[in-house]
Amino acid sequence: xxxxxxxxxxxxxxxxxxxxxxxxGFSLFIIGPLTNAxxxxxxxxxxxxxxxxxxxxxxxxKLFQDESFRISTINTIYYVVALVPLQTTLxxxxxxxxxxxxxGVTFFRNVYFAPFVMSLASIGMVWxxxxxxxxxxxxxxxxxxxxxPPVWLHDPKWAMPAxxxxxxxxxxxxxxxxxxxxxxxxxxxxIEASQVDGATxxxxxxxxxxxxxxxxxxxxxxxxxxxxxxVFDITYIMTQGxxxxxxxxxxxxxxxxxxxxxxxxxxxxxxxxxxIMMLIFTILYxxxxxxxxxxxxxx
Amino acid sequence: xxxWGKRFLVLSLILLIAVSLLxxxxxxxxxxxxxxxxxxIYADPARLEIAEKLVEVFEAEQPGIKVEVEATPFAQYYxxxxxxxxxxxxxxxxxxxxxxxxxxxxxxGFLNLDGLIEESNINLDEYTTEDANSKYNGGTYALPWELxxxxxxxxxxxxxxxxxxxxxxxxxxxxxxxxxKTLTKGKQWGFYSENHYPSWISFIGQAGGSILDRxxxxxxxxxxxxxxxxxxxxxxxxxxxxxxPGQLPEGVNxxxxxxxxxxxxxxxxxxxxxxxxFDWDIAPLPKExxxxxxxxxxxxxxxxxxxxxxxxxxxMEFLVSKKGQELFANTHMxxxxxxxxxxxxxxxxxxxxKNLKVFVDSYQxxxxxxxxxxxxxxxxxxxxxxxxxxxxxxxxxxxxAAVEIAAENIKNVLEx
Numbered sequence: 001x002x003x004x005x006x007x008x009x010x011x012x013x014x015x016x017x018x019x020x021x022x023x024x025g026f027s028l029f030i031i032g033p034l035t036n037a038x039x040x041x042x043x044x045x046x047x048x049x050x051x052x053x054x055x056x057x058x059x060x061x062k063l064f065q066d067e068s069f070r071i072s073t074i075n076t077i078y079y080v081v082a083l084v085p086l087q088t089t090l091x092x093x094x095x096x097x098x099x100x101x102x103x104g105v106t107f108f109r110n111v112y113f114a115p116f117v118m119s120l121a122s123i124g125m126v127w128x129x130x131x132x133x134x135x136x137x138x139x140x141x142x143x144x145x146x147x148x149p150p151v152w153l154h155d156p157k158w159a160m161p162a163x164x165x166x167x168x169x170x171x172x173x174x175x176x177x178x179x180x181x182x183x184x185x186x187x188x189x190x191i192e193a194s195q196v197d198g199a200t201x202x203x204x205x206x207x208x209x210x211x212x213x214x215x216x217x218x219x220x221x222x223x224x225x226x227x228x229x230x231v232f233d234i235t236y237i238m239t240q241g242x243x244x245x246x247x248x249x250x251x252x253x254x255x256x257x258x259x260x261x262x263x264x265x266x267x268x269x270x271x272x273x274x275x276i277m278m279l280i281f282t283i284l285y286x287x288x289x290x291x292x293x294x295x296x297x298x299x
Numbered sequence: 300x301x302x303w304g305k306r307f308l309v310l311s312l313i314l315l316i317a318v319s320l321l322x323x324x325x326x327x328x329x330x331x332x333x334x335x336x337x338x339x340i341y342a343d344p345a346r347l348e349i350a351e352k353l354v355e356v357f358e359a360e361q362p363g364i365k366v367e368v369e370a371t372p373f374a375q376y377y378x379x380x381x382x383x384x385x386x387x388x389x390x391x392x393x394x395x396x397x398x399x400x401x402x403x404x405x406x407x408g409f410l411n412l413d414g415l416i417e418e419s420n421i422n423l424d425e426y427t428t429e430d431a432n433s434k435y436n437g438g439t440y441a442l443p444w445e446l447x448x449x450x451x452x453x454x455x456x457x458x459x460x461x462x463x464x465x466x467x468x469x470x471x472x473x474x475x476x477x478x479x480k481t482l483t484k485g486k487q488w489g490f491y492s493e494n495h496y497p498s499w500i501s502f503i504g505q506a507g508g509s510i511l512d513r514x515x516x517x518x519x520x521x522x523x524x525x526x527x528x529x530x531x532x533x534x535x536x537x538x539x540x541x542x543x544p545g546q547l548p549e550g551v552n553x554x555x556x557x558x559x560x561x562x563x564x565x566x567x568x569x570x571x572x573x574x575x576x577f578d579w580d581i582a583p584l585p586k587e588x589x590x591x592x593x594x595x596x597x598x599x600x601x602x603x604x605x606x607x608x609x610x611x612x613x614x615m616e617f618l619v620s621k622k623g624q625e626l627f628a629n630t631h632m633x634x635x636x637x638x639x640x641x642x643x644x645x646x647x648x649x650x651x652x653k654n655l656k657v658f659v660d661s662y663q664x665x666x667x668x669x670x671x672x673x674x675x676x677x678x679x680x681x682x683x684x685x686x687x688x689x690x691x692x693x694x695x696x697x698x699x700a701a702v703e704i705a706a707e708n709i710k711n712v713l714e715x
Contacts, residue, residue: 046402046406047377047378047381047382047384047385047402048380048381048384048385048399048402048403048406048408049385049406050384050385050387050406050407050408068681125549125550128548128549128550129548129549131545132545132546132547132548132549133543133545133546134546135548136548151543151544151545151693152545153545153549154544154545154693155545155693238549239680240679240680241679241680241681242680242689243680243689243690243693244680244681244686244689244690245680245681245686248680248681256674256679256681259378259381260674260679261674261675262381262402
């Protein structure tokens with residue numbers, strides 16, 4: 001029995017109505033500023049300048065001649081290439097480890113996950129103290145093994161590895177949970193059948209578990225790369241981009257040029273380049289998905 | 300019944316969206332006749348308190364003008380100011396410091412105060428002025444509110460324990476070095492040689508050099524400046540009286556933890572240093588070829604597009620007047636910019652038995668910080684000077700190499 005009102009209001013419109021608040025927010029806070037920044041990257045937009053004038057591709061030309069930009073891009077790629085395999089492998093290993101049901105396993109799952117919910121600022125501070133020469137915990141431990149430790153955060157060669165280690169420590173718990181969820185989806189019959197057939201643990205892992213985990217690996221690598229390219233907080237707190245720009249990442253470059261030096265047009269140009277890089281990666285990555293990711297229930 | 304539920308849902312959804320879209324603009328309540336001006340300040344707790352007090356006293360004297368204090372943490376203050384200027388809604392009167400003055404004044408963000416100063420009885424010679432934070436194109440666009448200048452902070456307890464006489468105004472670099480050596484033992488260092496521009500500028504000035512000479516040419520690679528940097532770095536690696544970067548926990552002031560006996564700090568650090576549980580005092584920085592002390596000011600400027608320039612000026616006059624400065628001086632959160640007040644009981648005897656006189660006395664030897672393109676030259680890990688200096692501070696390159704690279708870098712920045 002449809003009333004007059006609901007007759008003129010089609011049922012199929014309900015989903016859109018509920019999406020409306022999100023779409024409004026998305027347009028106002030994401031699409032709007034994004035478009036503004038893209039336009040701004042072709043202007044001389046400055047923080048304290050009331051108007052901006054079109055200057056064409058000047059910002060982009062300057063960007064590709066900028067040594068700092070080159071260094072930040074390389075640093076960011078270095079960070080991602082080191083971080084993602086490390087945290088993916090470690091997360092998978094930890095998930096396998098805690099995928100049991102002995103008493104107290106929940107405690108360990110919580111402990112491994114805990115760093116992910118801590119504030120990055122406090123993690124950065126604490127780790128920078130851990131890396132202090134002589135009195136920092138890291139170097140104290142290393143010297144008991146008679147290893148002469150580097151000056152970590154003040155050594156251009158070791159600053160990035162130091163930051164990467166802290167990042168792995170922080171991120172691994174989150175991806176462990178992802179892997180754990182997928183592990184618990186492995187059908188018990190497959191495991192039992194393999195045990196009956198006399199498969200070793202390694203065989204089981206390599207031929208049953210690993211293929212079934214590929215979606216989780218796919219997700220972990222993708223999110224890892226996307227978030228990795230956006231790294232800012234931890235390098236800002238631990239090293240402020242030093243020493244000698246060894247840990248200056250793309251986002252720090254953008255922040256410095258845009259908000260500290262006030263050159264928003266230039267920073268927007270760099271942001272646009274970053275966006276395009278991420279888009280290219282994501283498109284290529286998704287296209288390659290079919291080659292190695294195996295979803296249960298598909299042929 | 301379901302139909303009513305649907306209708307209710309639709310209506311509440313629409314209401315929600317409408318409300319969230321509308322509720323953004325801040326409202327300024329205006330009583331008939333009252334002019335309301337907005338004052339932008341950094342949000343340190345001590346400053347907030349004194350700001351409220353100053354507003355109270357001013358409003359009592361000037362009924363008809365209301366001042367709204369808008370405090371923002373320093374780290375976001377200039378970002379916010381930038382977006383406000385972009386939107387045309389900046390504070391009527393605001394705090395300003397050199398690095399940003401050089402960015403805003405050329406864009407016409409500030410009101411020219413020349414006429415207003417002439418008509419008033421403000422004599423700029425009576426203030427600790429800083430050209431980089433007030434003058435543009437020959438005109439005055441900001442007035443100094445507080446003086447941030449430096450002194451040698453020393454830990455009296457550590458001095459007493461070692462039986463060493465306190466620093467005095469006759470100290471030279473050699474005296475600093477000798478005393479630092481006596482005070483360096485075990486986990487304690489005599490002096491903190493910091494890779495920070497107030498320290499470089501002071502030492503370079505004391506050696507008779509400068510970063511840029513009076514014509515704006517690069518002078519940082521001259522022998523005087525080089526000798527100053529060499530001295531600072533030698534304190535770490537040759538004489539071992541200062542900790543090296545990375546040897547102490549980041550973000551922790553080594554003077555506060557009693558790890559170093561002497562350190563260079565500013566008149567803006569008095570309130571936090573008062574909370575320490577050891578006895579300390581302040582001495583003038585040592586001299587070498589001459590006296591030099593790095594300084595800057597926090598200024599006040601009026602927005603060029605303010606709707607209430609007269610009222611904003613009234614308030615600014617109050618803030619730099621004897622009364623306004625005395626109220627500010629009582630908090631000893633920084634040195635007042637009105638010299639007579641900085642030399643008076645209001646500041647020196649403001650409940651603090653430390654030698655605050657050092658600060659105002661040092662102003663005559665003040666070395667202004669060159670704020671033009673500050674973040675590209677002075678501050679930031681890739682900044683023209685800071686980058687090679689960090690390498691010198693890590694002992695990777697010599698002071699000579701560091702100043703040469705710095706000079707090259709500065710030239711590159713200035714040419715673009």
